[in-house]
Amino acid sequence: MKIPGWKELTPGAVILQAGNATEFKTGSWRSLKPKWKEENCIQCLFCWIYCPDMSIKVKDGKRGEFDYDFCKGCGICALECPGKKGKKAIVMEEEDK
Amino acid sequence: MGKIVAATGNEAVAEALRQINPDVCAAYPITPQTDMMQRFASFVSDGKVDTEIMLVESEHSAMSACIGASAGGGRVATATSGPGLALMWEMLYVASGMRLPIVMPVVNRSLSAPLNIHGDHSDAMGARDSGWIQLWSENAQEAYDNTIQAFRIGEHMDIRLPVMVCLDGFIISHSIERMEYLDDNVVKAFVREYKSLNPLLDVENPKSIGPLILPDLYHEYKRAQHEVMTKVKDVVLDVAEDFKKISGRSYGLFETYRLDDAEIAVVILNSAAGTAKDIVDEFREKGIKAGLLKPRLFRPFPYEEVAHALKNLKAVCIMDRADSFGGYGPLFMEVSSALYPLNDRPIMINKIYGLGGRDFMPQHAEIVLDELVEIVKTGKFKTIKEYIGVRE
Ligand code: SF4
Ligand code: SF4
Numbered sequence: 001m002k003i004p005g006w007k008e009l010t011p012g013a014v015i016l017q018a019g020n021a022t023e024f025k026t027g028s029w030r031s032l033k034p035k036w037k038e039e040n041c042i043q044c045l046f047c048w049i050y051c052p053d054m055s056i057k058v059k060d061g062k063r064g065e066f067d068y069d070f071c072k073g074c075g076i077c078a079l080e081c082p083g084k085k086g087k088k089a090i091v092m093e094e095e096d097k
Numbered sequence: 098m099g100k101i102v103a104a105t106g107n108e109a110v111a112e113a114l115r116q117i118n119p120d121v122c123a124a125y126p127i128t129p130q131t132d133m134m135q136r137f138a139s140f141v142s143d144g145k146v147d148t149e150i151m152l153v154e155s156e157h158s159a160m161s162a163c164i165g166a167s168a169g170g171g172r173v174a175t176a177t178s179g180p181g182l183a184l185m186w187e188m189l190y191v192a193s194g195m196r197l198p199i200v201m202p203v204v205n206r207s208l209s210a211p212l213n214i215h216g217d218h219s220d221a222m223g224a225r226d227s228g229w230i231q232l233w234s235e236n237a238q239e240a241y242d243n244t245i246q247a248f249r250i251g252e253h254m255d256i257r258l259p260v261m262v263c264l265d266g267f268i269i270s271h272s273i274e275r276m277e278y279l280d281d282n283v284v285k286a287f288v289r290e291y292k293s294l295n296p297l298l299d300v301e302n303p304k305s306i307g308p309l310i311l312p313d314l315y316h317e318y319k320r321a322q323h324e325v326m327t328k329v330k331d332v333v334l335d336v337a338e339d340f341k342k343i344s345g346r347s348y349g350l351f352e353t354y355r356l357d358d359a360e361i362a363v364v365i366l367n368s369a370a371g372t373a374k375d376i377v378d379e380f381r382e383k384g385i386k387a388g389l390l391k392p393r394l395f396r397p398f399p400y401e402e403v404a405h406a407l408k409n410l411k412a413v414c415i416m417d418r419a420d421s422f423g424g425y426g427p428l429f430m431e432v433s434s435a436l437y438p439l440n441d442r443p444i445m446i447n448k449i450y451g452l453g454g455r456d457f458m459p460q461h462a463e464i465v466l467d468e469l470v471e472i473v474k475t476g477k478f479k480t481i482k483e484y485i486g487v488r489e
Binding site for chain 2: 003004005006007009010011012013014015016018
């Protein structure tokens with residue numbers, strides 16, 4: 001992406017291209033990485049609702065893998081996940097493990 | 098053809114706002130602005146305007162609501178004074194950085210502590226660097242005229258910046274004087290239908306406002322903001338020319354009074370300029386070539402034009418109704434920056450007067466002009482910065 005010069009900017013920093021946050025990958029910010037344990041997942045989609053980004057991919061009403069391009073590793077999904085029988089379906093792990 | 102009335106400064110500006118009929122007004126009462134917005138609130142409740150008025154819990158919220166309404170696509174006005182302006186500080190920069198043409202009369206008041214509700218220029222001078230255009234007004238007529246012109250200046254498509262219209266607390270806001278109001282339809286035609294730029298409520302074209310901008314772009318946005326300011330002078334003059342056609346009253350970047358052949362002069366803002374003009378006349382009657390310059394557009398400051406107007410003087414006193422503790426007065430700093438590039442420039446002194454509503458008396462102007470006469474005679478001055486009208 002070419003960074004514009006000062007003469008090329010929209011007045012007041014208004015962003016006119018709707019949804020262009022998809023061009024800004026925030027995954028590199030992560031130090032902890034959420035891991036999905038499908039066997040404990042009850043498909044409640046809490047993680048999808050709570051994720052402050054768009055890192056839980058849902059298809060046909062069911063959650064799939066994380067989108068690690070955008071996941072910042074905030075851990076909100078892991079905190080909110082009810083899991084099954086007291087076992088979380090999302091756990092946070094050190095990034096380099 | 099208009100009408101002649103007796104009105105206070107607050108009443109006159111409220112009348113201008115009624116005639117302009119903004120879409121949204123979010124305000125919080127603070128002395129000495131309160132009675133302006135109270136009058137405007139009556140216009141709202143009496144159905145004289147279509148304005149959506151928002152009564153908020155603080156000035157920070159007032160400016161925040163104005164920012165939201167302006168970004169949404171409405172014509173927006175508010176007003177404040179002294180500590181109210183201070184509480185808006187964070188949001189002032191947001192309004193200008195987002196290029197929102199909000200118009201805000203500022204009824205100039207001192208800042209605490211000690212607590213004081215009277216007029217000086219500490220409030221607006223502190224907001225000097227906030228990216229707002231500033232117009233200053235000597236009397237109720239100028240405050241009314243500047244308010245009407247402010248909408249055209251700020252809303253100009255090349256500008257899109259917020260504008261403060263400054264008038265002195267109590268001295269102007271609460272004193273009755275002879276005023277000429279324009280007809281409603283004349284004002285309406287002058288300010289024109291409001292045109293928004295990239296409004297949020299245009300849902301067909303979704304957009305984001307107020308994004309995080311990191312070091313890779315922030316510097317560029319600020320450079321662009323300065324560039325817009327460089328275009329303001331021409332727009333102010335064009336709007337003034339149009340305004341003259343409807344009112345017969347002339348406005349420029351500043352007013353000069355008996356300055357053309359003057360050897361000494363004072364530079365002074367707002368209401369005190371009226372008092373000083375009388376004393377300039379008295380000195381002229383004594384055969385002393387005295388003059389006066391009263392800035393109108395303080396931000397952006399018209400450096401070259403001010404330098405040109407003052408360059409032939411032998412001595413000039415720049416008078417500040419605000420202080421920068423440990424520094425010179427804010428107006429002095431601007432005028433001396435304007436004059437510095439000249440090879441031959443007048444001797445410059447700075448007087449701080451009238452803080453916290455202390456009256457500026459004719460004898461104060463006399464003392465200053467007498468000192469300038471002495472400086473011209475001897476070629477020497479005592480001190481650059483001094484306080485006048487202060488008890489020892
Ligand atoms: S860690 Fe945070 S950003 Fe990543 S998927 Fe979970 S909630 Fe979303
Ligand atoms: S919150 Fe946990 S249990 Fe619910 S869908 Fe997400 S991973 Fe599965």
